[in-house]
Amino acid sequence: MxxxxxxxKYGSLLKEETLEVIDDKILPNTIVLEATNPFPGYYEYYDGFQKDVQPHYIYLVLDRKYDLEEFTRATQKIMSYFEANFHAAIGNITIYNDVYHAIRIRRLTAYDQIKELQSCYREEGIDFKSGATIPHNSKAMIQLDKFxxxxxxxxxxxxxxxxxxxxxxxxxxxxxxxxxxxxxxxxxxxxxxxxxxxxxxxxxxxxxxxxxxxxxxxxxxxxxxxxxxxxxxxxxx
Structure with missing residues (x-):
């Protein structure tokens, strides 16, 4: 090209996926979800095709809704020093009529980086939801606001x-x-x-x-x- x-261009994306709860390698008393099969309409025909792709799409559940400028400035700063060249988008997740604000993360190279990235966001003023329980393997509607x-x-x-x-x-x-x-x-x-x-x-x-x-x-x-x-x-x- x-x-x-x-x-x-700035816009939005809406999709439905099954999200799994990550129980370890995250900050204590926070909620992190993973789309282990992020393109179900394609990979449902190829059982096991994605098993070697890790980590998958990661969702950091937030304590509140953050506006685009807050999120963008925090992410921009973190990208200047974080070890992985990750990609982030902000949006919300709906599970059983409950809405959770979240950051979607792609391109991490190891699960150990999740906790480190959470710590970075917390240092930049973006914090995470606590005191909630999300069932394992939950079907979710995901809406992302992204570039x-x-x-x-x-x-x-x-x-x-x-x-x-x-x-x-x-x-x-x-x-x-x-x-x-x-x-x-x-x-x-x-x-x-x-x-x-x-x-x-x-x-x-x-x-x-x-x-x-x-x-x-x-x-x-x-x-x-x-x-x-x-x-x-x-x-x-």
Missing amino acids: TAENYVV FALDIIEDGFFKDHIEPNHGYFTIPQKLNWKQFEQLTKQVKYNMEMIHFDVSLGFIYDHFRAIDMIRVYAEDLNLDLMKKIKAKYLERIK
Whole structure:
């Protein structure tokens, strides 16, 4: 990709995943969750495929909602000295109608780094929830507010500039999760056993909210994204 095709946009991503509770290698009396299978729509067809990928996506549960500036400035400072080149996004997790504010962490290289990173956030003024119990293997709705680094492939199609096998395509209207879930079942039923995982999102662009779908698949390419988008557009009313 040429430099002029690389853009950064702010937006949001919504997905459903099963989260496991991490019981050790964390600060005492805090809550840390892990998505051990972060792309279930893809990996459900490949049992055990992710077992060697550790650590997975980590969620640090916060004591309250922090605004974007608080979170960004704290993360920016920590990144200047922390041992791992991690990536962080802020958002919330809904489990059984209970909402938890959280930081999603990617790219840690060892579980021992979780406790160290928690300590760094605490030193920078961001603290963690205590006194709550979350069941193991909880199904959760996860909403992340984040910056997207996007390579423009074609009008309405993007690849993630940082994360491999992540792509995005725009859709003409906002969908709620129930609509999206139903459409996805219909699309997958008509995709001739092509396996992929999807999430729902949007980005801000030129004072507008642009709705889109994030696709994850190994060796993701423009042709596959076009096929998936066409199936969704056939069904979006």
